[in-house]
Amino acid sequence: MSQLLILITIAVAFLITVLLSPLLIPFLRRLKFGQSIREDGPESHKTKSGTPTMGGVMIIFSVVATTLIMVLRDDLSSFTSETFILLFVLIGYGLIGFLDDLIKILKKRNLGLTSKQKMLCQIFIAIVVYLILNNHGFATDIVIPGTSWSVELGWFYSIFILLMLVGSSNAVNLTDGLDGLVAGTASVAFAAFAIIGWYYQMPSDLIIFMFAVVGALLGFLVFNSHPAKVFMGDTGSLAIGASLAIIAILMKLELLLIIIGGVFVLETLSVIIQVISFKTTGKRVFKMSPLHHHYELAGWSEWRVVVTFWLVGMICAAFGIYIEVWI
Numbered sequence: 001m002s003q004l005l006i007l008i009t010i011a012v013a014f015l016i017t018v019l020l021s022p023l024l025i026p027f028l029r030r031l032k033f034g035q036s037i038r039e040d041g042p043e044s045h046k047t048k049s050g051t052p053t054m055g056g057v058m059i060i061f062s063v064v065a066t067t068l069i070m071v072l073r074d075d076l077s078s079f080t081s082e083t084f085i086l087l088f089v090l091i092g093y094g095l096i097g098f099l100d101d102l103i104k105i106l107k108k109r110n111l112g113l114t115s116k117q118k119m120l121c122q123i124f125i126a127i128v129v130y131l132i133l134n135n136h137g138f139a140t141d142i143v144i145p146g147t148s149w150s151v152e153l154g155w156f157y158s159i160f161i162l163l164m165l166v167g168s169s170n171a172v173n174l175t176d177g178l179d180g181l182v183a184g185t186a187s188v189a190f191a192a193f194a195i196i197g198w199y200y201q202m203p204s205d206l207i208i209f210m211f212a213v214v215g216a217l218l219g220f221l222v223f224n225s226h227p228a229k230v231f232m233g234d235t236g237s238l239a240i241g242a243s244l245a246i247i248a249i250l251m252k253l254e255l256l257l258i259i260i261g262g263v264f265v266l267e268t269l270s271v272i273i274q275v276i277s278f279k280t281t282g283k284r285v286f287k288m289s290p291l292h293h294h295y296e297l298a299g300w301s302e303w304r305v306v307v308t309f310w311l312v313g314m315i316c317a318a319f320g321i322y323i324e325v326w327i
Contacts, residue, residue, distance in 0.1 A: 001198060001201075001204045001207050001208075005070070005208075006194075006198065006207070006211050008070070009066060009070050009208050009211040009212055009215065010211050010212075010214055010215035010218070011215065012066045012069065012070070012212075012215065013062050013063060013066040013211075013212040013213070013214070013215025013216040013219065014215040014216070014218055014219040015219070016061070016062040016065055016066060016216070016219070017058050017059065017062040017215070017216045017218075017219025017220050017222075018219045018222055020058050020061065020062065021055075021058055021219070021220070021222070021223045021230065024055070024057065024058055024230075025052050025055070025223065025229055025230050028052035028053070028054060028055075028230070029052050032105075033052055033053060033054055033101075033105050051228060051229070051230065051231055052229070052230045052231070053101055053105070053230070053231040053232075053233040053235075054098065054101045054102075054105075054231075054232075054233045054235045055220065055223070055224065055230035055231055055232045055233065055235075055236060056094060056097060056098075056232040056233050056234075056235030056236020056237065056239055056240075057094075057098070057235055057236075058216075058219075058220060059213075059216045059217065059220050059232060059236050059239070059240070060090060060091060060094045060235070060236070060239055062212070062215070062216035062219065063090060063209070063212045063213050063216045064087055064090065064091065066208075066212040066215065066216070067083070067086070067087065067205070067208055067209050067212050070208045070212070071083055071204070071205050071208055078204075078205065079205075080203070080205055081132065081136055082203060082205055082206060082250055083205045083209070084132075085129060085132060085133070085246060085250070086205070086206070086209045086243065086246060086247070086250070088125075088128070088129070089125065089129060089165070089239075089242050089243055089245075089246045090239050090242070090243045091239070092125040092128075092242075093122065093125060093165075093169050093238040093239045093241070093242035093243075094235055094236070094238065094239035096113070096118060096121045096122060096125075096234075096238055097173075097233060097234030097235040097236065097237065097238035097239060098233075098234075098235040099112070099113060100112035100113045100118060100234040100235075100238075101233040101234050101235050112234065119166065122165065122166045122169060122170075122238075122242075123162060123166060125165070125242075126161060126162040126165040126166060127158075127162070129161060129165065129246065130157075130158045130161045130162070133161070133249075134158070139252065140152065140153050140154055140155075140157035141153065141157075142157075142160070142252075142254045142255060143252060143253070143254075143255070144255065145253075145255050145256045145259065145320075145323050145324065146323040146324070146327040160254070161249060164245040164248070164249060164254060164257070165242050165245045165246065167245070167268075168241045168242060168244050168245035168257065168261065168264070169237075169238045169239075169241035169242040169245070170238075170241065170268070171241055171261070171264040171265065171267065171268040172186065172237045172238070172240050172241030172244065172264055173234060173237040173238055173241060174264075174267050174268055174271055174290045175237070175263065175264050175267045175290065175292070176231075176232065176234075176236075176237040177290060177292055177293060178226075178292050178296075178302050178305060178306050179224060179225060179226035179227060179228035179302060179306065180221055180224050180225040180226060180228065180306050181292060181305075181306050181309055181310075182232065182236075182237055182240065183217045183218075183220050183221040183224050183225075183232070184217075184221060184306065184309075184310045184313070185263045185264070185309060185310060185313035186213075186217055186240050186244065187213070187214050187217035187218055187221070188310070188313045188314050188317045189244055189260050189261050189264075189313065189316075189317060190210050190211075190213045190214050190217070190243075190244065190247070191210075191211075191214050191317065192260045192317035192318075192320050192321055193210055193244075193247050193248065193251065193253070193260065194207055194210035194211050194214065195321055196251070196253065196320075196321060196324050196325060197210060197251060199325055202251060206247065206250060206251065209243075209247070210247060213240070213243060217240075220232065220236075226302055226303050226306065241264070244257065244261060245257065253324065256320050256323070256324060259316055259319060259320040259323065260316055260317050260320035260321075261316070262312065262313070262315075262316030263309055263312055263313045263316065266291055266312075267290040267291050267292065268290075270285075270286055270289045270290050270291035270294070271289045271290050273285050273286075273289075274286055274289035275289075292305050292306075292309060295308075
């Protein structure tokens with residue numbers, strides 16, 4: 001895949017998002033599709049209440065449109081089973097998030113679908129993905145990053161895929177708490193996987209999809225950076241997280257996701273540690289979880305937290321590329 005084609009893919013996705021946003025944001029505002037802020041959150045976040053949410057719709061539309069335009073530009077047969085899986089996961093998890101966001105808006109509260117309802121929907125899509133992959137004879141081993149070793153999981157690979165899709169989607173969802181935080185860190189993570197895919201000359205539809213996500217997220221960042229004019233909501237965060245996982249799966253770089261998605265791992269671990277500590281000792285390790293709120297309450301400005309996490313994400317991405325490409 002040529003560098004020019006990569007630049008065109010990023011540019012198309014970026015422009016679609018940038019041009020669509022000024023149309024959709026006022027529409028969401030007129031419908032009063034505003035964000036409900038958690039009552040126990042940082043006091044400074046109260047001013048964000050009412051900011052249009054569900055902006056993830058723009059990201060999903062841009063990625064789907066760009067992927068289809070670029071993949072099908074020459075031949076309809078270029079639409080492969082991998083392309084279908086990528087779009088199925090993106091749209092499927094996006095719909096779960098959309099329903100969650102819609103319930104929050106209609107009921108004027110910071111709680112949409114119950115955790116059980118959301119989990120069942122996520123598991124259902126993960127099962128469908130596994131069945132499709134299994135039907136195409138997809139390999140069930142995982143490779144240890146930086147080595148030539150692999151571990152055959154057999155039937156347990158189905159559970160592994162489920163854990164990856166559900167875990168990654170929720171990890172990104174937990175991270176989505178500050179202006180531009182997820183858009184920035186996720187664009188870096190997708191770019192890292194895209195660079196690896198391009199280096200190894202992996203199927204063009206995978207590479208196109210990844211760079212389309214990068215372009216769409218950068219376009220969204222124009223309106224989502226502090227102070228945000230729109231939030232992606234669960235519509236965007238669940239779709240992005242699940243897409244990151246399915247990319248790692250299709251590239252057979254499942255464990256590398258832990259490194260490249262290091263920021264999302266740290267955010268999730270902070271929540272797990274906080275819950276376990278409070279339930280066992282009655283004490284909190286962090287001022288508030290997820291981790292980005294801890295630094296806010298420690299006196300950091302929102303912009304400082306976001307930029308710091310972006311830099312950490314870049315370091316994780318660079319380390320992941322180094323391990324996969326140069327070791």
